[in-house]
Amino acid sequence: MTTVSAERLATLFVEVADTLVDDFDVVEFLQMLTQSVAGLFGTAEAGLMLADERGRLTFMAASDESARLMELFQLQYGDGPCLDAFRTTRPVTNVNLSEATRKWPEFAPRATQAGFESVHAFPLRLRKDIIGAMGVFARATHLDGADITIVQALADVAVIGLLQERAIHRGELLTGQLQGALNSRIVIEQAKGIVAQSRGVSPDDAFILIRDFARRNNRRLGQVTEAIITGLPNLPDLGSH
Numbered sequence: 001m002t003t004v005s006a007e008r009l010a011t012l013f014v015e016v017a018d019t020l021v022d023d024f025d026v027v028e029f030l031q032m033l034t035q036s037v038a039g040l041f042g043t044a045e046a047g048l049m050l051a052d053e054r055g056r057l058t059f060m061a062a063s064d065e066s067a068r069l070m071e072l073f074q075l076q077y078g079d080g081p082c083l084d085a086f087r088t089t090r091p092v093t094n095v096n097l098s099e100a101t102r103k104w105p106e107f108a109p110r111a112t113q114a115g116f117e118s119v120h121a122f123p124l125r126l127r128k129d130i131i132g133a134m135g136v137f138a139r140a141t142h143l144d145g146a147d148i149t150i151v152q153a154l155a156d157v158a159v160i161g162l163l164q165e166r167a168i169h170r171g172e173l174l175t176g177q178l179q180g181a182l183n184s185r186i187v188i189e190q191a192k193g194i195v196a197q198s199r200g201v202s203p204d205d206a207f208i209l210i211r212d213f214a215r216r217n218n219r220r221l222g223q224v225t226e227a228i229i230t231g232l233p234n235l236p237d238l239g240s241h
Contacts, residue, residue, distance in 0.1 A: 026162065027184045028211070028221045030061035033158050034134070037151060038063035043139035047071040048158075049082055050124070050132040057086060057132065060185050065204050066114055070107075070137050077106030081121035082133040089130050091152060092121040093143050115139055120148075122155040124162075131159060184222045191225035195238065209238040 034046040045067035049057040057075060062068035074080030081092040081104070096118055100108040111119060116137045124132040134155050143151070188207070195206035214224045 025220050025222060027061065027188060028214075029161055030158065031207075031211075033154065034061045034063040034067065037134065037136060037154055038067070040150070041136065041138060041141050044136050044141050045070075046134060046136050047082075048124075048132060048134045049075070049086070050162075051086070051130070057083065058185070060132070065202065067135070067137055070111055070114065070116070071135060073110050074107055074135075079104040080107035080135075081119045082135045085121035085123045085135075086130060086133040089123045089125055091123065091148060092119070093148055095119050111137065118142070120151070122152050124155050124159045126156070126159045129159075131162060134158070184225075187222065187225045187229060191228040194228055199238075213238045 030048055030050075034048050037046040038044055045063045047062040047067035047070055048060050049071055050060045051057050059068065059071045059075060062071060070080075071082065074082055081095060085092050095103070097108050097112045097116055100119075114137075117140055118138045120136040120138070120143055122134045122136075123130050124134060134151075136151065188210075191210060192203050192206045195201070195209055196203050199206065199209070201209070210224055210228070211221060213219075214221045217224075
């Protein structure tokens with residue numbers, strides 16, 4: 001990764017902090033986070049998983065469809081960098097996928113076939129609590145020590161955003177909030193599929209249409225996706241992309 005300028009880094013953290021307002025939309029925040037992390041790289045995408053109340057990881061957000069598939073492959077086959085980062089609570093960095101078949105026999109070949117060359121994963125943790133993991137799937141990217149610190153810091157900011165201050169002081173995980181976010185993700189995927197099919201666009205473009213419509217109309221992402229699912233066959237006019 002090209003060294004991130006101090007100005008760009010400061011702007012990024014301000015953008016993340018500005019999102020952490022009262023009653024913020026968890027899913028939209030995580031979506032923004034993965035896109036921000038991917039934006040730090042020249043040729044990489046990012047995805048993120050959260051654990052439910054039983055400690056089982058579930059896909060939550062991705063910078064694009066290829067990153068979503070990488071996260072889903074890990075969950076389907078039970079191996080991959082995000083699972084390792086979650087289990088060990090330690091970052092997994094600079095793994096060459098062409099040499100990782102023994103380490104991840106199911107995930108590594110599929111990631112290579114998708115055009116990725118290296119992979120990195122960062123635990124979402126606060127003290128002893130770990131609530132998920134974020135993966136970075138790269139086509140030609142090596143992270144040095146400073147890069148690793150930056151991405152892990154962004155992951156740590158995400159955790160703070162997902163835990164209310166009172167719960168942090170009590171040392172309790174907001175399982176209700178996280179479970180609500182996981183449920184919202186399911187609704188978003190359903191809405192993406194409906195819009196993609198009805199508009200003849202890709203899932204990535206369908207999400208952009210939904211997100212932009214929500215922002216233009218000052219509505220939460222969850223409200224719009226719920227309206228799309230429950231409002232069939234009369235879809236809202238999402239505009240064009």
